[in-house]
Amino acid sequence: MVGRVCCCCSALRPRYKRLVDNIFPEDPKDGLVKADMEKLTFYAVSAPEKLDRIGSYLAERLSRDVVRHRSGYVLIAMEALDQLLMACHSQSIKPFVESFLHMVAKLLESGEPKLQVLGTNSFVKFANIEEDTPSYHRRYDFFVSRFSAMCHSCHSDPEIRTEIRIAGIRGIQGVVRKTVNDELRATIWEPQHMDKIVPSLLFNMQKIEEVDSRIGPPPSPSAADKEENPAQLAENCFRELLGRATFGNMNNAVRPVFAHLDHHKLWDPNEFAVHCFKIIMYSIQAQYSHHVIQEILGHLDARKKDSPRVRAGIIQVLLEAVAIAAKGSIGPTVLEVFNTLLKHLRLSVEFEANDLQGGSVGSANLNTSTKDNDEKIVQNAIIQTIGFFGSNLPDYQRSEIMMFIMGKVPVFGTSTHTLDISQLGDLGTRRIQIMLLRSLLMVTSGYKAKTIVTALPGSFLDPLLSPSLMEDYELRQLVLEVMHNLMDRHDNRAKLRGIRIIPDVADLKIKREKICRQDTSFMKKNGQQLYRHIYLGCKEEDNVQKNYELLYTSLALITIELANEEVVIDLIRLAIALQDSAIINEDNLSMFHRCGIMALVAAYLNFVSQMIAVPAFCQHVSKVIEIRTMEAPYFLPEHIFREKCMLPKSLEKHDKSLCFLTNKIAESLGGSGYSVERLSVPYVPQVTDEDRLSRRKSIVDTVSIQVDILPNSIPSDDVVSNTEEITFEALKKAIDTSGMEEQEKEKRRLVIEKFQKAPFEEIAAQCESKANLLHDRLAQILELTIRPPPSPSGTLTITSGHAQYQSVPVYEMKFPDLCVY
Numbered sequence: 173m174v175g176r177v178c179c180c181c182s183a184l185r186p187r188y189k190r191l192v193d194n195i196f197p198e199d200p201k202d203g204l205v206k207a208d209m210e211k212l213t214f215y216a217v218s219a220p221e222k223l224d225r226i227g228s229y230l231a232e233r234l235s236r237d238v239v240r241h242r243s244g245y246v247l248i249a250m251e252a253l254d255q256l257l258m259a260c261h262s263q264s265i266k267p268f269v270e271s272f273l274h275m276v277a278k279l280l281e282s283g284e285p286k287l288q289v290l291g292t293n294s295f296v297k298f299a300n301i302e303e304d305t306p307s308y309h310r311r312y313d314f315f316v317s318r319f320s321a322m323c324h325s326c327h328s329d330p331e332i333r334t335e336i337r338i339a340g341i342r343g344i345q346g347v348v349r350k351t352v353n354d355e356l357r358a359t360i361w362e363p364q365h366m367d368k369i370v371p372s373l374l375f376n377m378q379k380i381e382e383v384d385s386r387i388g389p390p391p392s393p394s395a396a397d398k399e400e401n402p403a404q405l406a407e408n409c410f411r412e413l414l415g416r417a418t419f420g421n422m423n424n425a426v427r428p429v430f431a432h433l434d435h436h437k438l439w440d441p442n443e444f445a446v447h448c449f450k451i452i453m454y455s456i457q458a459q460y461s462h463h464v465i466q467e468i469l470g471h472l473d474a475r476k477k478d479s480p481r482v483r484a485g486i487i488q489v490l491l492e493a494v495a496i497a498a499k500g501s502i503g504p505t506v507l508e509v510f511n512t513l514l515k516h517l518r519l520s521v522e523f524e525a526n527d528l529q530g531g532s533v534g535s536a537n538l539n540t541s542t543k544d545n546d547e548k549i550v551q552n553a554i555i556q557t558i559g560f561f562g563s564n565l566p567d568y569q570r571s572e573i574m575m576f577i578m579g580k581v582p583v584f585g586t587s588t589h590t591l592d593i594s595q596l597g598d599l600g601t602r603r604i605q606i607m608l609l610r611s612l613l614m615v616t617s618g619y620k621a622k623t624i625v626t627a628l629p630g631s632f633l634d635p636l637l638s639p640s641l642m643e644d645y646e647l648r649q650l651v652l653e654v655m656h657n658l659m660d661r662h663d664n665r666a667k668l669r670g671i672r673i674i675p676d677v678a679d680l681k682i683k684r685e686k687i688c689r690q691d692t693s694f695m696k697k698n699g700q701q702l703y704r705h706i707y708l709g710c711k712e713e714d715n716v717q718k719n720y721e722l723l724y725t726s727l728a729l730i731t732i733e734l735a736n737e738e739v740v741i742d743l744i745r746l747a748i749a750l751q752d753s754a755i756i757n758e759d760n761l762s763m764f765h766r767c768g769i770m771a772l773v774a775a776y777l778n779f780v781s782q783m784i785a786v787p788a789f790c791q792h793v794s795k796v797i798e799i800r801t802m803e804a805p806y807f808l809p810e811h812i813f814r815e816k817c818m819l820p821k822s823l824e825k826h827d828k829s830l831c832f833l834t835n836k837i838a839e840s841l842g843g844s845g846y847s848v849e850r851l852s853v854p855y856v857p858q859v860t861d862e863d864r865l866s867r868r869k870s871i872v873d874t875v876s877i878q879v880d881i882l883p884n885s886i887p888s889d890d891v892v893s894n895t896e897e898i899t900f901e902a903l904k905k906a907i908d909t910s911g912m913e914e915q916e917k918e919k920r921r922l923v924i925e926k927f928q929k930a931p932f933e934e935i936a937a938q939c940e941s942k943a944n945l946l947h948d949r950l951a952q953i954l955e956l957t958i959r960p961p962p963s964p965s966g967t968l969t970i971t972s973g974h975a976q977y978q979s980v981p982v983y984e985m986k987f988p989d990l991c992v993y
Contacts, residue, residue, distance in 0.1 A: 319339075
């Protein structure tokens with residue numbers, strides 16, 4: 173007799189045992205005896221102190237039945253336990269729970285899938301019960317391990333395998349629900365548990381065949397999918413786990429994700445990795461987003477020596493995380509993100525440069541080329557991430573990031589950048605320059621400042637313009653594009669795309685506002701610097717069509733955003749100077765570049781004449797363009813930038829009617845009230861230290877006062893020293909006799925401005941004075957008196973242009989000619 177005991181023995185047994193025995197029928201197929209189960213439940217509720225004994229006895233019977241493989245009685249015992257558990261909510265239930273969990277553990281340890289599923293279902297019911305007070309001594313280590321193992325079931329029968337995996341996932345979900353709500357019992361968040369739970373869920377999530385790659389949150393699974401599909405159920409559990417994570421345990425839940433992706437090599441391809449981190453970013457609380465970003469950055473640092481495709485996969489995951497975090501709280505990781513990304517950008521360029529230097533012939537070249545392309549994937553991913561992150565920042569943070577990136581751009585001849593390029597070489601340095609400027613271009617995209625001073629402060633403008641003088645057309649293009657992003661505050665750039673002769677500018681519907689005082693001050697301070705870079709950029713011998721298009725757009729945007737009457741005159745002077753340089757060709761430019769400059773000038777003067785709407789000016793420009801169309805179409809952008817364009821052999825024999833004439837322009841503008849006196853003064857660019865950085869020759873000649881001390885010119889004590897005072901007026905008179913032209917006067921004026929603004933120490937360094945005759949102010953320099961030595965052999969030579977003047981002292985000094993009035 174299995175179900176019941178004999179009547180004689182029954183009378184001597186404790187009542188709770190008799191009640192328990194009575195719920196088991198003789199034939200387990202009959203199921204639980206409901207009438208006796210009601211008596212047992214009433215007894216347990218009436219005498220809760222007996223609950224622990226009832227649980228122990230049930231556990232004893234269940235253990236015996238499990239060993240004997242009496243599955244029917246096991247099912248009855250678990251059903252009875254479930255009903256007792258749901259009916260009793262007293263303090264005495266805790267000892268009963270221990271017996272219950274012991275019985276569940278017995279079922280999970282059995283090798284029969286049916287019993288494992290049964291034990292899991294009972295545990296899930298128990299997990300949904302809210303206890304009045306927590307049990308601090310209770311631990312769930314065994315259940316975490318067992319449920320995690322069930323998630324990885326490899327049963328030969330697919331249906332049974334799926335059933336066991338679903339049971340394992342539901343068991344993990346039950347453990348999470350039972351433990352995470354109690355702050356004092358947070359053992360579930362310990363790394364040893366998370367290292368089992370998270371990979372188990374991810375292992376089942378991998379079975380999703382189609383991963384939604386949209387930026388938005390992944391679709392929530394339906395109720396049916398949750399119950400039947402292990403992948404959907406695991407994803408739901410994973411979201412629930414992350415949603416319950418707090419500040420202190422967030423990292424423990426995220427780090428196992430990286431270990432799983434590394435172990436299963438899921439960074440390349442990275443669709444599943446992206447899917448995982450989308451779930452993470454949308455499931456956690458918004459204020460913890462920066463923790464995830466920090467973890468991704470840390471993992472990127474840890475895998476910096478991995479293959480380019482692995483690094484690119486991690487960076488793309490970072491991009492997705494940033495895209496979601498940028499909509500909420502990013503936290504204090506802004507500069508850390510950019511600093512880490514720029515560091516890996518430098519490493520990628522360094523790896524690329526090393527591969528190119530170490531490449532050899534044959535198959536090694538093919539392998540090097542493949543690595544090179546992979547590194548470009550990494551670099552493009554970094555730039556895309558920087559750009560997306562930067563474009564989602566508020567303006568005040570974006571300005572800081574712009575300065576931060578600009579400070580990393582290496583410029584030849586300077587040490588102001590903060591990026592280590594010692595291992596890159598010239599090729600690697602050029603590559604990192606391009607990458608950083610592309611990053612800057614992405615960050616500045618869409619940036620709208622109320623005033624140009626905010627967008628282009630001096631601390632940013634000066635380093636930005638330095639690469640515009642580099643001997644690399646691609647660098648110059650990027651600088652101009654960054655400038656356009658910051659200047660174009662009314663979205664006019666798209667309307668100006670492509671250099672061309674615009675028949676009617678009014679059709680473009682240019683948006684513009686009245687120039688504010690801050691913008692006017694900016695142009696007074698920095699206008700000459702902008703003109704200079706445009707002027708020199710037009711004369712670069714490696715310019716291509718895109719360079720001329722961007723230079724034309726620069727002139728047009730300055731006209732739209734920053735031009736008052738004074739700026740318009742300066743821009744016209746600049747255009748005429750470019751035309752003259754193309755005709756005279758002092759820089760020995762090719763015929764294509766000379767004609768390109770002429771076409772640029774024509775396109776801009778056509779634009780500016782219609783913008784200021786002076787009829788006589790428009791008429792002169794239209795007439796010249798019409799003559800060019802008939803006689804010299806290669807002076808127009810529509811022709812010169814066309815393939816297989818016929819170029820002239822020389823420009824010296826062309827008629828003046830093909831050129832824009834200064835006197836005609838001055839006459840037309842003067843009649844409309846413009847102050848045209850400055851139009852008669854040819855434009856000459858300023859001289860700055862950037863000429864040295866870009867390996868250019870100085871534009872302005874200098875007046876050098878040299879002293880030649882001949883041998884044996886040591887003065888004797890018997891010789892009386894004669895003095896001759898060389899004053900400022902004497903020097904001025906000597907310079908005036910050389911007959912300088914107007915162009916030299918303009919040069920002097922510009923350098924005087926430079927010397928007036930520059931600090932005294934800089935002036936002294938530029939003059940390279942070896943005597944202590946230069947004092948704290950320029951006025952003292954101009955009052956300098958030089959006395960000759962006693963020896964008559966000392967000579968003083970004053971050189972200016974082609975004239976030389978002899979005088980007497982033994983000192984050697986060099987002044988720029990514009991210092992001399």
